[in-house]
Amino acid sequence: MVNALRQILQETSSDAATLDSVAVQSSSPTQQGAFIDIKNVSHHFAQNHKNGSAESNANLPVLDSVRLQVQPGEFVALLGPSGCGKSTLLRLVAGLEPPSAGHITQEKQPIKQPDPSRIVVFQDPTLFPWRTVRDNVALGLQARKVPKEQYVRVDEALSLVGLTEFASSYPHQLSGGMAQRAALARALVNEPKLLILDEPLGKLDSLTRLTMQGELLKLWQKAGFSVLLVTHDVEEALFLANRVIVFSPRPPRTVAELQVDLPYPRHRTDPRFVQLRQQLLRDLGLSDVT
Numbered sequence: 001m002v003n004a005l006r007q008i009l010q011e012t013s014s015d016a017a018t019l020d021s022v023a024v025q026s027s028s029p030t031q032q033g034a035f036i037d038i039k040n041v042s043h044h045f046a047q048n049h050k051n052g053s054a055e056s057n058a059n060l061p062v063l064d065s066v067r068l069q070v071q072p073g074e075f076v077a078l079l080g081p082s083g084c085g086k087s088t089l090l091r092l093v094a095g096l097e098p099p100s101a102g103h104i105t106q107e108k109q110p111i112k113q114p115d116p117s118r119i120v121v122f123q124d125p126t127l128f129p130w131r132t133v134r135d136n137v138a139l140g141l142q143a144r145k146v147p148k149e150q151y152v153r154v155d156e157a158l159s160l161v162g163l164t165e166f167a168s169s170y171p172h173q174l175s176g177g178m179a180q181r182a183a184l185a186r187a188l189v190n191e192p193k194l195l196i197l198d199e200p201l202g203k204l205d206s207l208t209r210l211t212m213q214g215e216l217l218k219l220w221q222k223a224g225f226s227v228l229l230v231t232h233d234v235e236e237a238l239f240l241a242n243r244v245i246v247f248s249p250r251p252p253r254t255v256a257e258l259q260v261d262l263p264y265p266r267h268r269t270d271p272r273f274v275q276l277r278q279q280l281l282r283d284l285g286l287s288d289v290t
């Protein structure tokens, strides 16, 4: 949790930079999404091994020559086995650490550090327990010393996620879904060009998760940012993404890339949806479980 909070502060304070159930009024996006280019990115972690009394250092290869582009306004989902390196790739795109080899650019500029134009939302909402919801959402603006006149964005973000009435509440007074909405509002207040979502709905109960998927979709359609989502949920990927990338076990290779040719809103019982779901499960090597 401490690391995640530190990451949030890093992202929101860099110098460089509803979910309510009401239907989205306008379908024209309000901003331009980021163009992300991941070029031949490899990454390894140093690991200490103890053999008896001897200790040796070895590298754990996690990513190997990964290539991937996210077009402006595109919603890309990454699926793959646990431990294959999906979160590591997200951290590199966020600028939280540099890749061991290769390059990642945003609008053709190298990503060298966290930036408010790229915000990560984690599985845990990681709200500061001693701050109200409003003060948690305002964190990025405060850290960047944004003039007070612009704090109207905090109320706009809270309204977007349906938390206006809970602005003065503390995190312990929120449900899991509400806390995750607050985390999304904290991201949105920075008007990101890329939303990096690392299993953001993974800890929610299945009903809240379905609701939040619909709401996330509306937010994306309204705001126009690009999205890079890691999920273990095949249906979630198909419900949300323009494109689904399936990774192999570590170090991940792209074993499948699916352009989802279904209009929004998608219906899980649509025969084409069911067909694509089967295809992705096969790509993940899980056809036996269907």
Ligand SMILES: Nc1ncnc2c1ncn2[C@@H]1O[C@H](COP(=O)(O)OP(=O)(O)OP(=O)(O)O)[C@@H](O)[C@H]1O
Pocket (backbone or CB within 6 Å): 045, 046, 060, 062, 080, 081, 082, 083, 084, 085, 086, 087, 088, 089, 250
């Ligand atoms: N900071 C680190 N130091 C050493 N090894 C790490 C570090 N972070 C991740 N790893 C290792 O890198 C590999 C990939 O981890 P990563 O979290 O990227 O996988 P993942 O695909 O996101 O997994 P999951 O789906 O279970 O969240 C794992 O073997 C993990 O143990």
